[in-house]
Amino acid sequence: MREKFVIGLAAAAGLLLAFDLYRILLVLPDEAMQGAIYRIMFFHIPAALTGFTGYFVALILSVLYLSSGNLKYDSLAASVTEVALVFSCVNIVTGSIWARVIWGIWWTWDYRLTSTLISILIYAGYLMLRRAIDEPTQRARLSAALSIFGCVDVVIIWKSIEWFRTQHPGPVLSIRTGGGNIDPAMEHMIYYNLLAILMLATALVLVRTRQEDISREIDSLRRTANAAERNIA
């Protein structure tokens, strides 16, 4: 049942992405100042928003783990964080390629870019920490603490383009500006692609969560086997 749902969700995401790609490349016109390169925005912004959503969901799951002690929340938080990190990487790489054309540079130590890089390092650290600790409860507690700490940086990323006016442009989406900064057709396309990418990310999280469940089952079987061996000895 669950596998069928994951396959269905991934297929629906794939179809929507293909339809979006058709509209991005063949229906929407070039942007007056930037030409064709502005189309990177349709992956750059949804990837960033998917990353933010993932980190926020991981924050909630981490708090739930700390308050309940249920390892299921920890597994889910780890899965969501890993997938969010993938989309943060998509965001930073596509942004860098876009910047090379528009700004003439691949990278600058602007507040938005730097805080995004810091978040990637924090969440990569989160995944490395999980690999380094074998004891499940200790691993879950420290991971939850790091996830909560990491979310502070996510807030800084979100607000950085309002607080500091440096290289990265200010907010463009009408949900933040009230409208007027972007053509409505282009903005709608961002939301369509966000929906498709969120669907894909959800399918990946479900697959990853299943793997976390299998890992826990393996751990549990190994512990049982070790305990039985000790009893025999």
Add this chain to the structure above:
Amino acid sequence: MDPHTLALMYARNFMFMFYGFSAAWLIVAVYVISLARRGARLKKELDDVRRLTDSADSPL
């Protein structure tokens, strides 16, 4: 801007757009492949551990 420079600029923009799209999909594809490989490894590991515990439980 003369038409030749404009054509070059458009070609360059299009090329970088292609790089951007390719990079985005490449990152997702690498992750999906790593996920599939990890899934296969875990499934094999689970089968091995189950076989081990079953053989330990079975009477001689």
